[in-house]
Amino acid sequence: MGITIDNIMLFRQLFDEESSTYTYLIADRTFKQALLVDPVLEQVERDRQLLHELGLTLKYCLETHIHADHITGMGKLRQMTGCLGIVPENAQIACADDFLKQGEMLRLGNVIIEAIATPGHTNSHCAYLVNQKAILTGDALFIRGCGRTDFQSGDAGTLYDSVTQQLFTLPDETLVYPGHDYRGHTVSTIGEEKQYNPRFVGRDRLQFIIFMNNLNLAYPKKMMEAVPANEKCGNI
């Protein structure tokens, strides 16, 4: 039992309350190497302390996309630990140390992270499949929801294709760990989301596009600050 007590992998889900962002700490227990997915600037000290207490060396900070609602902790963590900052290939931000494209893998000892290109929320979004058992879905797929598609080159039809053709084709038992949650859920499965995600159930591609294009959401409070900062890897 326990993604957390898997003999090979250590897995910790961490939450930033201000932006409702989930950060994921993943490590190989034997080699003591770790990566953080979607770290939040204001939580860097918490994350650094946890890495220290668990005896882990941070090798990578990995982003699912260029965020609009919070500033990444990547820049600060890179300064503090010497880790590499990695972003999806299409993000094309000059400050990143490396880029991942569809199907490319990142290895931490016996833990394998596979990039699955899932554009739509932004045009450079990747989800990450962890040892073929859990998928970090970023802002492509939330628990009973999905990311918005109305800025940062977002496109509702593209998101529909990413979710239905890339994520919903994973095995039903694959664990879904999203980039945000606003209702207190922590985890779901692909099977559950295929069956119960109200954004997708009973909507074809065109109906989804019409629905998403009429959400009329306010822009994220930090957007004007966060996007340019994240295009500089959080080096504000």
Place this chain on the structure above:
Amino acid sequence: MGITIDNIMLFRQLFDEESSTYTYLIADRTFKQALLVDPVLEQVERDRQLLHELGLTLKYCLETHIHADHITGMGKLRQMTGCLGIVPENAQIACADDFLKQGEMLRLGNVIIEAIATPGHTNSHCAYLVNQKAILTGDALFIRGCGRTDFQSGDAGTLYDSVTQQLFTLPDETLVYPGHDYRGHTVSTIGEEKQYNPRFVGRDRLQFIIFMNNLNLAYPKKMMEAVPANEKCGNI
């Protein structure tokens, strides 16, 4: 991997942002029977919907203690589902359907929940050991913290004994799932808490009592409403 995808047990951690409370949904996958530990009144509809989507029958609502910071969802869930409401023996609230004392077990198919009396935060607090692999520590032990001891018959010395003699004697790899978290942590282990919990590391019993008795915390905002409501099983 995954407490969540254990073949026997389904395990979901749920969060109430207003009170920073964790509720736990635990079920036997074969028998489709579930229990909720520390449900929150305002989240009853979320929890009911999740039970429905997962095809689960709610058998029990179980409290770690009489809460002072939120009203339990037990009463409402009992009305909606016919589940039984269970509290620690020493809580002695007349509306409960049953009581658990030290060492008593509750069984859901092949999932076994064992009550571990851990008074100190309140005089009737129980932690719950789940299939000998995870401990739901309620407000006795938090991740790098612990519950306060300054009201509801709380007692710092008693809490020190509960944590050091009941919880810290569990195997190091036991997963710690707390009743609250205020910094975005979701899970820890007994080994980590023994080594890094700043409330206990480097403090003997007397030093812990002096520390706890000088915290001078404000009372919980909802205390005057929550405690009497919870003494009626949340039937407000």
